Amino acid sequence: MDMREEVSEVYNTPLLDLVFKAATVHRMYNDPAMVQRCTLLSIKTGGCPENCNYCSQSSHWSEDTGLKAEKLMGLEEVYEVQKLMGLEEF
């Protein structure tokens, strides 16, 4: 089967069949009961000089929000939060 045929076959497969096949392959290599937990942590709230609109770490919105910049969290403090929350990664 060439690439076009493979792509066509996937494209024409019903969605739930694809989900089932993907889950089957996933279970071959992973424990289905395992869930990796991670989260975002603002380590320099209001203290970043960049202006990314979505980010609470940007200092560009402090006038609008009244948010005061916090100091950059230390690495040990970050690891402590990670340990407390039982997270594998941020």
Ligand code: SF4
């Ligand atoms: S404002 Fe932008 S550059 Fe600064 S921490 Fe947020 S995402 Fe990163």
